[in-house]
Amino acid sequence: MDSIEQNFESRKSDISFLENVGIETGDASSAYIVTYTPYFKNVARRELEEIDDSVHVASRISDGLALITSKKDQSLFLEKVNSESPIFLKHIMPVMDAGRIEKDLEKDKEILLSHTKGIVNMEPGSKFAVQCRVVGSGLPYSAKDIEVHIGNAYYEMGNVPTFSDKEILNEDIFVISILIHGDTFYLGYSKSSENLNFHSDEARIMARAGGREISRAENKLIEALATFNVKLDGIGTALDLGAAPGGWSKVLADYGYKVLAVDPAALHPDLENNSRITHLKVKSQDIHLEEPLDLLVNDMNIEPQETARIMHGVAHLLKDGGLAIVTLKLPDHPQRSIAESVKILEEEYQVIKIRSLFHNRQEVTALLQKKAK
The missing domain is CATH 3.40.50.150 (Vaccinia Virus protein VP39)
Structure with missing residues (x-):
């Protein structure tokens, strides 16, 4: 098994964890959060369906954000999306775990770190970035607080954190993706090249x-x-x-x-x-x-x-x-x-x-x- 395969051992065809946060999965094998311009939501959906006719929109998270599922396993789906080079999909984040937060910084840092360790298996020395985005308001902390906490934990494990958006784009590094919506979190782990774009949050592209x-x-x-x-x-x-x-x-x-x-x-x-x-x-x-x-x-x-x-x-x-x-x-x-x-x-x-x-x-x-x- 090569290093890439070892890093993605957690890619399993089971997304039943989504049912714990109220998302019905049916016979789907993988899940993703996709980003698109709201004006283009219909053509973005058509693009997805042309790539994979088993795609189902499981939840509209906000304007420009949707949780989708597929009957394809994650590696095959991401490979297919990238080979088709879609026009209207801005970013895709694989969803490999989900759960609830308590809206308390210290508790949520530990909840998210614990769940991250359950899906991320980086070899020491790997370059990585943590990308967190918060949809909506009501949290007593920022996305950056979570990024720093999880980034420090993996730095202490011997990995190399990357903070530059340019580096995320130009180097095929590992990305730990987190999305928090209300009291629900979604976690993913991928290569930056698989995400279609170098960052998931347009407000933070500098x-x-x-x-x-x-x-x-x-x-x-x-x-x-x-x-x-x-x-x-x-x-x-x-x-x-x-x-x-x-x-x-x-x-x-x-x-x-x-x-x-x-x-x-x-x-x-x-x-x-x-x-x-x-x-x-x-x-x-x-x-x-x-x-x-x-x-x-x-x-x-x-x-x-x-x-x-x-x-x-x-x-x-x-x-x-x-x-x-x-x-x-x-x-x-x-x-x-x-x-x-x-x-x-x-x-x-x-x-x-x-x-x-x-x-x-x-x-x-x-x-x-x-x-x-």
Whole structure:
């Protein structure tokens, strides 16, 4: 048995423990808490059912959070979900134990640690993170209090705690997941790569490129780079379509790019004297360059099919193999709109991945690569 298998010996096809917290399990073999944008709850459910037709929504925990069950065992289900690369599921947490807390910090720390030890079997020296989230209010303590207590316990056992969200994403470490809802807790244990996203709680994602924030959209681009594991070298020229007020342009300039910010609207005053940013008040079809672009981004607030057509029209400006990151706004018929947009994009680009990010609302973000001619 290799080290990964040893670490997940607790993955058994028995979720009867959920009945102790009032969840009917029927003949299901595994359970999960899934995170999604509330606006996309129906398409997220369809995605799940297309991946596994035995999926059942056992409980709606809150807007954007649901407890689901499957007749597949946990390892097979997680492997299937990750291989399908769903768009609208933001995060998935395996549920391997559940119970009640007493809403007293000292008592609950010991309850949760005891139950965690029942499912977590890490070999000494393993890198790990503890991710706790609290849904609702009424607790006399924070999620961080639980993370620190359990993290310290496994540190004292000879394991290596990780506190950086970036490290959780970029290294395939072990994650102890805890969700507390009212007086009920759910526990899970997985590899970070199995969870679809590097953290379960959007309110605690702290992504910054540095300096003063121009707009919330900055975090959307930073999250996209992290989620798609894009390593920017900051060399060359980047084009930002629909740039105003300039959040994405600022992020790219902070990386070191010479940025062409295209938008008829004004940029934020803080960017007026940024020597790396040139503001072009022109239409995309009027852009003419002597050298090909190294990177192309687009966060225009228009119909997704029109965004795809604009990306198609500027593809000749991007170097062969160059990357593009684009937001597709989805006010109606999200799956159909994505399919129609992808059909247009694929004439010029390879569509590498599309995801609903934590910083997306009624939209998704796509990673593209320019096809060689």
